[in-house]
Amino acid sequence: MTTSKPLKGLMMFSYYQRREVFLGVILLYLALGGAWLAFPEEKILIDALIQMPLMIGYIFIVGMGSIRNWEKYQIVMPVSRKTLVASQMISTVLGMILGFTIVTIFLFISSLVHGAILFNTRTIILFIEIFNISLLFVALTFIFSFLPVLKGKETLALILAFICSVVIVPGLSFLSGLTGLSSNIMVLLITILSVLTFFAAYVSCCKMYAKRDF
Amino acid sequence: MENILEVVGLNKKYENSDFSLKNVNLTVPKGVIMGIVGENGAGKSTTMGCILNTLIKDSGTVKVFGIEMTDKSTKLRDEIGVVYDVNPFPESLTPKKISSGMALIYSNWDKVLFKEYLETFTLPENKKIKTFSRGMTMKLALAVALSHKPKLLILDEPTAGLDPMVREDVLSLLLDFVQDENRSILFSSHITTDLEKIADYITFIHNGEVVFCDNKDELLYQYGVIRCKSSQFNKIDKTDILAYKKRSHQIDVLVANKKTAEKKYRDMVIDDANIEEIMLLIAKGDKSDDNK
Secondary structure: OOOHHHHHHHHHHHHHHHHHHHHHHHHHHHHHHHHHHHHHOOOOHHHHHHHHHHHHHHHHHHHOOOOOHHHHHHEEEOOOOHHHHHHHHHHHHHOOOHHHEEEEEHHHHHHHHOOOOHHHHHHHHHHHHHHHHHHHHHHHHHHHHHHHHHHHOOHHHHHHHHHHHHHHHHHHHHHHHHHHHHHHHHHHHHHHHHHEEEEEEEHHHHHHHHHHOO | EEEEEEEEEEEEEEOOOOOEEEEEEEEEOHHHHHHHHEEOOHHHHHHHHHHHHOOOOOOEEEEEOOOOOOOHHHHHHHOEEOOOOOOOOOOOHHHHHHHHHHHHHOOOHHHHHHHHHHHOOOOOOOOHHOOOOHHHHHHHHHHHHHOOOOEEEEOOOOOOOOOHHHHHHHHHHHHHHHOOOEEEEEOOOHHHHHHHHHHHHHHEEEEEEEEEEEEEHHHHHEEEEEEEHHHHHHOOOOOHEEEEEEEOOOEEEEEEOOHHHHHHOOOEEEEEEOOOHHHHHHHHOOOOHHHH
16 A cells, blocks of 8 residues: 555545544543543443444445545546555544554553553453454455445445454454463454455455446 | 547447447547537446546547556546536535645645635635535536646536526636647537537537537538428438438428538528537437438
């Protein structure tokens, strides 16, 4: 994936289109993080906070193809179709990374305020699992929404991707229990699988996008 | 004359549709406005789509400035301005934000020029596009298309749905654009009067095929429409008839050479043909057996 001025321009447009919802989610994050700092024993709050990055990724995926005329107009701009795919995927991942950064900051503040009791194995494993689910979710949503049979059905693609990603990651974790593989190794393997799926999604989406009529 | 755009043997077929673009050939020389006319579904937008690579052509070549246009031809697309018949921009954007984004995408983007166009068109810089009228969004699309200083403008029905005042503004801007004779416009429209006002050449597409591609003035000068009765119609040499249409009290007959027809059929009324009439007679009229 190349970083270039046109890519930045496309990502800027992608952000501008979603800015209001994006800022809304950030506010929700801050509210949730604040609540968690106040009530650190409430596990539901930390679980919800860690799952929030999925929501930022969701903002960037939803509406990706809903502005059909804009999508067609982007093709006539001096950018390749590959760059267009890259801009969508990078925007989504950056959104997710921002989400995880905020969560990490809250975990750090919490450990300063309440001691390191919440930086435990459970929280870290949950954090990594959500990262893996998010990455798989993004990768699968892109693959599904670029499939010719699901053209114009982004919501269906989104639901399918969500179901698949929330089944695959915990499913594989469950398998680790059956095979006797240590959970740390399994988490590492799932992370590698998620990252590889993401790059495979980029390559296959570029191929599908290259043949698409607008 | 040097060509800015050359389309040779363009073919495109859609899945689940009988429509196809058949062997379309088109050249747009420097300094020229080429108008594409045709009824809805004739293939105008498909031709434009194949030229711009928004549609993947089955075969044929599209050359811009002598270089074949592909997905990787980003430098070529830097030289092309495009306006569609609909607002292409996300409605949550403002012209100012569009300018910031386009400055990163187009190498020749001129923020000052864009601002000047906004002032010329009296468009607000900081208002969201969702508050714009149709005329305003079309003017904005033109401002965007012109602000990266393209050498070729490709306009797909840009004046559709605009009121006469705005249309006049748009047409005069397009005439200014080709003044230096180094830039060209490919302009599709079914508002034939717009093309009669500004086009130098007319390409008529019907059922996915190019029926003719001629100099507009020659076309209007040469073509004629004979208004005749059934008895007179039978006297017309069938090889002279391009197309005809039977109406309640007369038959309109399109001929390719008005001057010859005036000499040959002195007892018949022969009018000048306008683009709309030529288009309608060819698209909707009947053909004489000799001209099929």
